[in-house]
Amino acid sequence: MVNILANPARFLRLAGAVLPWCWAAAAVTGGVGLWLAVFVSPADYQQGDSVRIMYIHVPAAWMALAAYTLVAVFSAVALVWKHPLAHIVAGAAVPLGAGFTAICLVTGMLWGKTSWGTWWVWDARLTSVLVLFFLYLGLIALRGAFDDAERGNRAAALLALVGFVNIPIIKFSVDWWATLHQPASVLRIGGPAIHPSMLWPLLTMAVAFMAYFAALLILSVRAEIAGRKLQALLVAAGRNEPAADGLQGEAR
């Protein structure tokens, strides 16, 4: 199973076929989701209209966790099976996850100010998500810190696996400790505690975020593969004609 997609050429063919569908899904669900969130869904009985921040904040938080999980899975695959494509996918997902985490943190601060009365508190949930953000940044830095790309990949993959400890901590922080952040509303024992009129816009936005993530991931992986091909061509051209300009060598 791992081997089927490990072939970059096969991956590129499949990714090229899937990509337009990802964009279409992101555009449609994003448009519909935003319309539902802003115009159709009701104000909350406690929080009024500020509850609409949820439709951005919660999908961003989900994607922050999902992207990290994906990074960890592909890092494990890359370490065990040594598939170069797995490193590329993990590396491509890291900046995207960092972006979603940043969105989650910023919208969370706005929401916290309106509902709790403060931008930030150092409770277990907020702190563990901030740690996730720094983990993402650390992964970006570590991958680029080595002259040898392969060593950078391996180091980043190991850090990604160690950092995975943080994911269940984030998820269950609100259950294990007394936090200012409220417990989970959707993925909880006893079913969602959100009225369907607010749950459906939220799930629609979640699909939009997921499709958008998939589209960006494919683009990013494609760019990385193209970059490496170009690099290989330049190197090969340089070896054949040491004096010639690399691009000329490629054009022949």
Next chain:
Amino acid sequence: MTTARPRRPAFTRRRRRLYLLGAAAVVLGLAAMLILNAFEDNLVFFYSPTDLATRTDVPRDRLIRIGGLVEKGSVARQGAEVRFTVTDTANRLAVVYRGILPDLFREGQGVVAQGRLTAPGTFEAREVLAKHDETYMPREVADAIKRSGQWKESEGKAGAGTGATP
């Protein structure tokens, strides 16, 4: 790229790496669990009135946070000063606060207050934050549930029941 890599008998090495990674994950997970377990009591963001009444390790001489529900009918304003009672249904704590309250502050709502214990059962707050729970619904639905008498007192509340037990 490595599209035309010759097949090599790497199965056992792969398997060894897989086992190694699995073992490392187990050890790391256990270590994390032990650390979190050790932190358990220090990671509380706030103490409940019951914690204050029963636990002996609550610091009395520095800033702490307390949390619970604002008891119904307990809010009394005198100029800029607000007095109210925080309860977790088992124990109560009188809170004094001078300052701006968040919009969500109301009787029956969960709050987290930072401040100092001035006397047994009295808390002087420097900052009061509103806590809300995981329930979201339109106003009409909340009103309808209240009218039908199905409203659970635990609903629309936070703070109660969230002790430091993982």
